[in-house]
Amino acid sequence: MLYRNLLLPAALLGLLCASPVLADHPKDMVRVLPAAFNGDLRPANDLLLKDARSPGRNQLLYLYELGALNQLMGQFDASTALFNAADGVAHEYEGKAVASVTGGAGQVGAALTNDTTLPWEGACFDKVMARTLNALNYLALDKLEDARVEVRKAEEYQSRERDRIRKQVGQAGQRDEAAFARSPVSAQYRDMFSFAKDVRNSYENAFTYYLSSHIYRAQGGAGLNDAMVDLKQALALAPGSRAIQTACLELAAQNGDPAALEDLKARFGVPAWAPADPARTGTVVVIYEPGFAPRRQEVAINLWVGGRPGQGPGDLFSMAFPIYRDFGAYHPSLQIIGPAGSLDTSRITDVRKLAVKALQEELPAILARATLGALGKIQAQKKAEQQAGWLGKLVTQVATKLVTNADLRSWLALPAEVQVAQLVLPAGPNQLTLMGPGWTERLPLTMTPGETAFVVVRAAEGYKTITTTHVKAAL
Numbered sequence: 184m185l186y187r188n189l190l191l192p193a194a195l196l197g198l199l200c201a202s203p204v205l206a207d208h209p210k211d212m213v214r215v216l217p218a219a220f221n222g223d224l225r226p227a228n229d230l231l232l233k234d235a236r237s238p239g240r241n242q243l244l245y246l247y248e249l250g251a252l253n254q255l256m257g258q259f260d261a262s263t264a265l266f267n268a269a270d271g272v273a274h275e276y277e278g279k280a281v282a283s284v285t286g287g288a289g290q291v292g293a294a295l296t297n298d299t300t301l302p303w304e305g306a307c308f309d310k311v312m313a314r315t316l317n318a319l320n321y322l323a324l325d326k327l328e329d330a331r332v333e334v335r336k337a338e339e340y341q342s343r344e345r346d347r348i349r350k351q352v353g354q355a356g357q358r359d360e361a362a363f364a365r366s367p368v369s370a371q372y373r374d375m376f377s378f379a380k381d382v383r384n385s386y387e388n389a390f391t392y393y394l395s396s397h398i399y400r401a402q403g404g405a406g407l408n409d410a411m412v413d414l415k416q417a418l419a420l421a422p423g424s425r426a427i428q429t430a431c432l433e434l435a436a437q438n439g440d441p442a443a444l445e446d447l448k449a450r451f452g453v454p455a456w457a458p459a460d461p462a463r464t465g466t467v468v469v470i471y472e473p474g475f476a477p478r479r480q481e482v483a484i485n486l487w488v489g490g491r492p493g494q495g496p497g498d499l500f501s502m503a504f505p506i507y508r509d510f511g512a513y514h515p516s517l518q519i520i521g522p523a524g525s526l527d528t529s530r531i532t533d534v535r536k537l538a539v540k541a542l543q544e545e546l547p548a549i550l551a552r553a554t555l556g557a558l559g560k561i562q563a564q565k566k567a568e569q570q571a572g573w574l575g576k577l578v579t580q581v582a583t584k585l586v587t588n589a590d591l592r593s594w595l596a597l598p599a600e601v602q603v604a605q606l607v608l609p610a611g612p613n614q615l616t617l618m619g620p621g622w623t624e625r626l627p628l629t630m631t632p633g634e635t636a637f638v639v640v641r642a643a644e645g646y647k648t649i650t651t652t653h654v655k656a657a658l
Contacts, residue, residue, distance in 0.1 A: 208244065209478045212595045216475060219252045219596075220646040227252050235265070243272045244303040244592055247313055251596035255641055255648055259320045266317040270336065273313075276304045298552060298590035306541040307344040307386035309594050311337045312534075315391045318398060319470075322637055322652045327401060334395035334413075344386045363547040368504060371482050372546070375507050378539055383420075385541035390470075390532035390601040392417035393427055397468055400434060401635055403657025407438055421531040426468075426605040432456055433466070459607040461656070465630035467521075467606050467615070469638045471528045473514035474599030477535050479505040479542070481589040488554055502553045503589040504546075507539050511599055517640060519604055520616040528602035535599055542593075549590075598641065608636075617649070624649060631655065 211230045218226045227249060235245035246269035253262035318333035363369055392413040399410035411434055417427050428451045435444040436458035448456050485501050516527035608615075610632045617624045619642055626649065628636055633656025641648050 208592045219255055220643060240302045243269055243305055247594050248596045259323045263320045266313050269313055273310055303592050307340055308537050308541040310340045311386055311391055323650055330398050334398055337391050341386050360547045363550050368484055368550055375539055378510055379536045382536045382540045385537050385544055388532040388537055389417040389421035401654045410434055424529050424531045426603045429605045461633040463610055464607045465634040467608055467636045469519055469604045471517040471602040472598035472641045474643050476538050476595050476597040477507050477510055479591040479593050480508050482506045505589040505591055510535050515620055518618040521606055526604055528604040530600050530602045532601040534597050
């Protein structure tokens with residue numbers, strides 16, 4: 184009977200209805216982000232909080248989103264709790280390797296649906312940024328030692344990723360990259376690859392190293408050596424940053440190394456530079472975070488799959504892949520006017536390029552999973568045709584078409600870029616004037632000798648938040 188013959192495609196349709204493939208995280212965030220920038224976290228909590236509290240495919244992503252949004256609102260304790268919970272989930276995923284499609288449920292889910300059925304694990308880039316933002320939380324809470332622990336975690340993530348890539352050379356990962364480069368898919372990504380061509384990898388960024396160096400420096404003692412190591416890393420990633428150059432000069436002076444100081448002055452072209460007296464001055468670090476990270480879009484590509492030499496090209500199948508097409512405009516600098524004059528922030532980390540680079544690094548594995556999924560869906564169509572004829576094949580084709588979606592999930596509450604500036608202020612009361620696009624803010628700052636004040640400005644779409652944290656000089 185016909186209804187019996189349609190059991191297979193009906194079961195596939197049931198899988199479609201039960202699966203979360205139609206959930207659209209980017210559309211949810213269109214509601215969440217503007218509300219958060221206007222002081223309202225209710226849409227974020229309504230849409231994200233339930234899934235963030237329980238194991239599931241979006242748990243890690245929603246913990247990251249809520250951690251960043253609570254930080255934006257100045258709720259640093261809540262943000263810290265969310266980021267710490269996220270770190271636990273990330274480590275759990277690393278241990279279980281739940282995203283592998285080479286075994287059991289992962290293979291079935293990817294074959295019959297798509298990557299959206301898999302838990303979102305995030306790239307190393309996300310994990311490093313989460314620890315960096317959490318370090319800012321601890322600075323705001325006057326917990327310098329906890330901030331130091333966070334930057335250590337960021338370094339551990341980077342070290343593990345570096346080791347993973349080193350072991351991958353000559354193994355499956357390299358073969359996947361070669362296969363992707365030969366595939367017709369790669370042609371769709373030329374503009375995206377060109378946008379991030381000057382980024383050496385996704386997991387290292389100058390902002391993480393720069394902030395880490397200031398946290399180590401604030402501890403004094405042995406921390407000064409760690410601070411210089413991280414500053415050198417930051418300088419390698421953003422060699423033209425005046426803020427990083429100034430930090431290198433100040434640290435060399437603090438270390439009492441005149442030879443190193445003279446070398447740096449010559450290298451940076453500032454022969455007359457002289458260190459400020461820490462007994463009479465303090466350092467201000469301005470961190471400017473404008474805009475939002477870019478959103479992924481979907482591109483559909485028809486590919487031949489399952490072919491063998493001498494037996495034809497196989498079956499033509501339409502696959503969907505994530506892509507970045509709209510990178511957004513660069514944000515103008517923040518102007519800072521102080522007692523000694525004015526200076527502008529400069530970009531040291533382009534989060535958009537890191538996000539693009541992270542996707543570029545993922546694409547070979549995404550193509551491998553998509554090909555495996557296409558083979559599974561084609562086999563399901565052929566089996567349906569055998570059991571239910573042309574109608575069974577048609578229903579199964581419709582079902583597989585509906586579940587062939589690209590995974591567009593990514594951390595969207597991150598800023599588009601990070602700009603920094605560094606200046607010295609005399610001890611005592613001061614006032615800085617901050618001038619951004621369409622706004623001006625006067626910021627009183629009372630400095631104590633030798634201290635560091637962190638001024639974090641998060642801004643987008645006519646709204647801003649400013650947080651100031653003072654870290655006393657190390658004894």
